[in-house]
Amino acid sequence: MAARANWKGHLRLSLVSCSVGLYPAVSTSAHLKCHTINRETGNRIKQLIVDSVTEEPVDREDQIKGCEVAKDELVPIEGDELDEIALESTHTINIEAFCRRSEVDERYLDRPYYLAAEDKVSREAFAVIRDAMKKKGMAGLGRLVIYKRERIVLLEPYGKGLLATLLRYHDEIRSPTAYFEDMPDGTPTDEMRSLAEELIERATRKFDPKTFEDRYEGALIALVQGKASKSGKRSKATKAAAKTSGNVVNLMEALKRSIASEKSGAPRSEGRKAGTKAPARSASGSTARKATTRKSASRKKAA
Template sequence: MAPRANWKGFLRLSLVTCPVALYPATSESEKISFNQLNRATGHRIKYLKVDADTGDEVPNEDIVKGYKVDTDTFVEVTKEELENVALESTRTIEIDEFVDRSDIDPRYLIRPYYLRPDGKVGHDAFAVIRDTIREMDKVAIGRLVLTNREHIIAMEPLDKGLMGTLLRYPYEVRDPKEYFDEIQDVKVTKDMLDLARHIVDQKSGSFEPDKFEDQYESALVELINQKRAGKPIAPKERPRGENVVDLMEALRRSVGGAAAEGKAAKKPAKKTKKAVAGQKEMLMPIAGKKAAKDTPAKKPATRAGRKTA
């Protein structure tokens, strides 16, 4: 079942309009997440919204938004006043222009979404808009209101639907000169470039996301499973960076290392069972023990009155 739509409205190209729904194209729900606990009791920490001066808890219905003018002065803005800021993009994505994909600076990209027709009507109009963008090999630029703010969205065909990517406004992108001006101008010799190019050639390949593993996520799963099993946790030695003295020698050694990696990659790898990503892997039984449905997991000894994770 598809997740709930983040936005529903209309997609319009001139006089052609169709109802559409916008869905998040990515998710981080599979990643390990932690709760904050009271070390003394093991109970979860609860956050309260309190008045900064009186310390009294404030119910949600009494909380309004405020714009800070100075230290002690705020301009209050109600929910109704915000809703009265009428923008057509609240309900309609109006396609303003078409641009080449290469014209969009990667720094302006925020996050991707999927667009599809909403309901059983409008599929013909959606197909016309989608296929026109595909035929022209362009990206459609429009605007929509999401999370109470207007965003620029770049739309391009993806399979039978559209992928819409939210874009930043120019004022949100920092000037690189603030960070790069102090980089020294260095003359790189031809020999160094030749060695570096050789390393790049040996490591060149095609981008295949499936071959990348989230090593930190895997390490978290291993840590939690070890603690569930009551095993001692030994700190691992951190890798140390090498102090490069001779850049040419480091490049030559790198060429040799890249060549060795290339030979190892050509050898047929042993087939391994693909692990379930993220938190679902936590459902697997601890190594060396029977599955939970056969033998209940033994809880580690804890102090009286303390809850365990």
């Protein structure tokens, strides 16, 4: 396999065991890499690790873990001491339980990986576990130690392999109560709700992640390319990404305009949020528009 595994060990279900490798399912290598540089020289800035008290540089071999037991009180932990507390999950994912995938709250999902059999001898046992899970419609729950931390892992059949998603612990999830308890219920009218439902129905389509692009990343690349060519001018792509338009007066008007836009096939505007007021018109501008309207009406009567 071309990719390099982030973790290698064994997958075990009771007495069935097989050699597996864990591979990242996502990548950020396509992102534009930006660094902190010196404005004067254009050179990258180098960070130096120093002692917080003596302000003297600390060599890599002298850098160890220090666990905080009280404010400003740290207990040093050596690398060999960490090795002594190695758990079984350091080398083995033991499937401890099974559940329906739908039972797992989306907030607990952290990072996805691909889990694959590492050798020909392991493929049969791996396929047995994978196919049994697929037949029963179940996901497995286990643990593994990765990046010096034990993590819960959710295992699901995925093609010829398994999708292994690291889960957050319960104490890492914040309760929504503090954010939602003071939120007003709102009193949308039946007409507003009906218009919103029509918008949803018109915009409903099968999910395709390829239709979404990182527009900020594109604008940033265009900006970098423009500066790299020493033109000093913002490209059209950058200007287009930064442009906003629209003049939404209130929620009902926004819904009606959205429906009209959908029916006409015109692109939806990306202006102010619904519920915000448009800037006040100047008295002179309003008077001029009224005069123009009266002249137009008088011409029509004369005709």
